Amino acid sequence: xxxxxxxxxxxxxxxxxxxxxxxxxxxxxxxxxxxxxxxxxxxxxxxxxxxxxxxxxxxxxxxxxxxxxxxxxxxxxxxxxxxxxxxxxxxxxxxxxxxxxxxxxxxxxxxxxxxxxxxxxxxxxxxxxxxxxxxxxxxxxxxxxxxxxxxxxxxxxxxxxxxxxxxxxxxxxxxxxxxxxxxxxxxxxxxxxxxxxxxxxxxxxxxxxxxxxxxxxxxxxxxxxxxxxxxxxxxxxxxxxxxxxxxxxxxxxxxxxxxxxxxxxxxxxxxxxxxxxxxxxxxxxxxxxxxxxxxxxxxxxxxxxxxxxxxxxxxxxxxxxxxxxxxxxxxxxxxxxx
Amino acid sequence: xxxxxxxxxxxxxxxxxxxxxxxxxxxxxxxxxxxxxxxxxxxxxxxxxxxxxxxxxxxxxxxxxxxxxxxxxxxxxxxxxxxxxxxxxxxxxxxxxxxxxxxxxxxxxxxxxxxxxxxxxxxxxxxxxxxxxxxxxxxxxxxxxxxxxxxxxxxxxxxxxxxxxxxxxxxxxxxxxxxxxxxxxxxxxxxxxxxxxxxxxxxxxxxxxxxxxxxxxxxxxxxxxxxxxxxxxxxxxxxxxxxxxxxxxxxxxxxxxxxxxxxxxxxxxxxxxxxxxxxxxxxxxxxxxxxxxxxxxxxxxxxxxxxxxxxxxxx
Numbered sequence: 226x227x228x229x230x231x232x233x234x235x236x237x238x239x240x241x242x243x244x245x246x247x248x249x250x251x252x253x254x255x256x257x258x259x260x261x262x263x264x265x266x267x268x269x270x271x272x273x274x275x276x277x278x279x280x281x282x283x284x285x286x287x288x289x290x291x292x293x294x295x296x297x298x299x300x301x302x303x304x305x306x307x308x309x310x311x312x313x314x315x316x317x318x319x320x321x322x323x324x325x326x327x328x329x330x331x332x333x334x335x336x337x338x339x340x341x342x343x344x345x346x347x348x349x350x351x352x353x354x355x356x357x358x359x360x361x362x363x364x365x366x367x368x369x370x371x372x373x374x375x376x377x378x379x380x381x382x383x384x385x386x387x388x389x390x391x392x393x394x395x396x397x398x399x400x401x402x403x404x405x406x407x408x409x410x411x412x413x414x415x416x417x418x419x420x421x422x423x424x425x426x427x428x429x430x431x432x433x434x435x436x437x438x439x440x441x442x443x444x445x446x447x448x449x450x451x452x453x454x455x456x457x458x459x460x461x462x463x464x465x466x467x468x469x470x471x472x473x474x475x476x477x478x479x480x481x482x483x484x485x486x487x488x489x490x491x492x493x494x495x496x497x498x499x500x501x502x503x504x505x506x507x508x509x510x511x512x513x514x515x516x517x518x519x520x521x522x523x524x525x526x527x528x529x530x531x532x533x534x535x536x537x538x539x540x541x542x543x544x545x546x547x548x549x550x551x552x553x554x555x556x557x558x559x560x561x562x563x
Numbered sequence: 564x565x566x567x568x569x570x571x572x573x574x575x576x577x578x579x580x581x582x583x584x585x586x587x588x589x590x591x592x593x594x595x596x597x598x599x600x601x602x603x604x605x606x607x608x609x610x611x612x613x614x615x616x617x618x619x620x621x622x623x624x625x626x627x628x629x630x631x632x633x634x635x636x637x638x639x640x641x642x643x644x645x646x647x648x649x650x651x652x653x654x655x656x657x658x659x660x661x662x663x664x665x666x667x668x669x670x671x672x673x674x675x676x677x678x679x680x681x682x683x684x685x686x687x688x689x690x691x692x693x694x695x696x697x698x699x700x701x702x703x704x705x706x707x708x709x710x711x712x713x714x715x716x717x718x719x720x721x722x723x724x725x726x727x728x729x730x731x732x733x734x735x736x737x738x739x740x741x742x743x744x745x746x747x748x749x750x751x752x753x754x755x756x757x758x759x760x761x762x763x764x765x766x767x768x769x770x771x772x773x774x775x776x777x778x779x780x781x782x783x784x785x786x787x788x789x790x791x792x793x794x795x796x797x798x799x800x801x802x803x804x805x806x807x808x809x810x811x812x813x814x815x816x817x818x819x820x821x822x823x824x825x826x827x828x829x830x831x832x833x834x835x836x837x838x839x840x841x842x843x844x845x846x847x848x849x850x851x852x853x854x855x856x857x858x859x860x861x862x863x864x865x866x867x868x869x870x871x872x873x874x875x876x877x878x
Binding site: 409412417418435436439440442443444445446447448449452455456458459460462463 | 638640642643645709722723726727728810811812814822832835844
C-alpha cells in the first residue's frame with residue numbers, strides 16, 4: 226500500500242516536471258526568429274534617421290531597473306509592451322521601494338533606471354554625484370493615494386484632512402472622530418514603514434512625523450497591498466490607504482473616501498486639488514543612456530506610450546507639459562534635436 | 564573480498580605483527596569525512612549564534628534601548644523607539660498554546676490508536692498519509708487559515724468578534740500542522756516499548772485500554788514528552804502560517820480573535836521590506852531572533868531533562 230502510494234506520487238512528480246518542461250520550451254523557438262530578424266534589421270537600418278537606433282527591435286542587451294513598488298506595475302506594463310514591439314533583451318524590474326531603488330542607483334550604481342514615487346532627495350542626488358552619476362528626471366504619471374473602506378461601511382464617505390489624521394492616530398473608536406459614527410474600534414491597515422506610500426501619507430497628513438500613526442492601536446502594516454485589501458474587506462470598521470492602482474483592482478468591494486470633499490479622480494489628481502496625489506518618476510543618467518542605447522530606447526518608448534496604458538494600470542496620466550518636458554530632457558541627454 | 568583488505572589496496576605492505584594494527588586509508592578517509600560532516604553542522608550553529616549575538620549587541624548598545632524596557636514594554640514599534648517585546652512574545656505564546664491544545668490531544672490519540680489498536684495493514688497505510696500531511700508547505704496552511712478557517716470562525720462567533728487577521732485561526736491551523744509531528748514521534752515512542760511488557764500486562768488480566776494507557780503510555784512517557792516539546796518548539800518557530808493569517812502589526816492583547824504579530828511573523832515582515840542596514844529596525848530583528856533562540860534553547864534543555872528524568876530502560 227505504502228509502496229503504491231510512493232509510486233503514484235513519483236509518477237505525479239515526473240508528470241509535473243515533464244509538463245513544466247514542455248511549458249518552458251515553447252517560447253524558445255518563437256524567440257529565436259525575432260532575434261535574427263532584429264539583428265538583420267539593425268544592419269539594414271538606414272543611418273540617416275537618428276531615431277531608428279532607438280526603436281525597440283533595433284536595440285538589445287539588458288535593462289536593470291529597481292525602485293518604487295508603486296511605479297512597478299506601470300514599468301512592468303511598459304516593459305511588456307517594449308518586448309512585444311520587438312525588444313529581445315532582458316528587463317529586470319525590482320519592486321523594492323523608492324528609497325532602496327535610489328540606494329541601488331546612486332550608492333551601488335548597479336541599476337540603469339530608478340523608479341520612484343517621489344522626487345529624488347538632495348542627499349540622494351549627492352550620493353549619485355559621488356559615484357559620477359547625474360540623475361535625470363522623467364515624469365511618467367500621477368498616483369493618487371486612495372483612502373478606502375469596505376463597501377459595507379456606510380458611514381465614512383467624506384472626511385477632512387484633520388479627521389483623517391485623527392482616524393489614523395489617536396482615535397480608538399469611530400465615535401471618537403464623529404459622535405454620530407458607531408462605537409466600534411477603528412481597524413487600521415496601512416503600508417509598511419519602508420514603502421514610499423507610507424512616507425507620502427505621513428508627509429502629507431502628519432507633517433512628516435511618523436510617531437502618531439505608528440503609535441495608533443489596531444494597526445496592521447504590510448508591504449503587500451493585497452494584505453491591506455484583505456484586511457479592509459474584512460470589516461465594515463476597517464480603513465486603510467494604498468496606491469490608487471490597488472483600489473482599481475478591487476473597486477467592486479472597496480470604496481474611496483473623499484478628502485475635504487474631493488474625490489480622487491483623474492481630474493482632481495491631475496490638477497492637484499486632491500490632497501493625496503503624487504507624481505511618479507523614472508530616473509536615469511545621460512551617460513547610461515549613451516552607453517546603453519537600449520536604456521534610452523526604453524525610456525523613449527516609456528514616455529511616448531505611457532498614456533495608452535497608465536489608466537489601465539490604475540494611475541492618472543501626467544500633464545502634457547510634464548511629459549513634453551521629460552521628452553526634452555531625453556533628447557538633450559542623447560544629444561538629438563526634438 | 565579478502566583481497567581488498569590485504570595490504571595491496573591501501574598501499575601498505577603486510578606486516579608480520581598481524582592484520583589489526585595496519586592503518587587503513589579508506590577507513591581514515593571515511594572517518595575524516597564523517598568528522599567534517601559533524602564539525603560543519605556544529606560550526607554552522609556556532610556561526611549563527613555568533614552572527615545573531617553580534618547584530619543583537621548592536622541593537623542593545625543603542626542608547627535608546629534599555630534592556631528592562633525591552634523585556635517588559637508593551638509596545639513594539641522600533642521605528643519610533645518603542646522597544647517592548649512583550650506584544651510579540653504574548654502572541655507567539657498564544658498562537659502556540661492554541662496549536663498545542665489541538666496537536667497534543669489529537670496527536671497522542673492518533674499515536675495510541677496507531678500503535679496499540681490499528682492493525683498492521685491500517686497502520687502501514689495511515690502513517691505515510693500522516694507524514695504527507697507534515698510535508699505540505701506551510702504557506703499553503705497559511706492561506707488555508709486565512710481563506711477557510713478565519714471565515715469559519717467568523718461565521719461561528721460573528722464578524723464583529725473575529726477580526727480578519729486573528730491569532731485563533733493561525734493557531735488552529737498550526738495545530739493541524741504539528742499534529743502529525745506529535746503523532747508520528749509519539750507513535751515511535753509507543754512502538755518502542757517492548758512487547759514483553761504488554762504481554763505481561765495481558766497475562767495479569769488487563770484490558771486493551773488498560774495496557775495502552777496504564778502500561779505502554781507511561782513506559783513511553785519520555786519519548787512522548789520529547790515529541791510534545793519538539794512540537795512546541797515548532798509552533799514557536801513556525802513562520803509562514805502566522806505571517807499570512809495572524810496579522811501584521813504588534814498588538815498587546817490576550818484576545819485570540821484579534822490580530823497580532825508573532826516574533827517570527829514580525830521578522831518576516833520587517834526583512835521582506837527594504838530595511839536599510841544598520842538602522843535600528845534592522846538590528847531589532849536580530850534581537851527578536853536571539854530571544855526566539857533562547858526560548859527554543861530553553862525548551863530543548865527542558866526536554867532533555869524530561870527525557871533523562873522519565874526514561875525507563877527495559878532490557
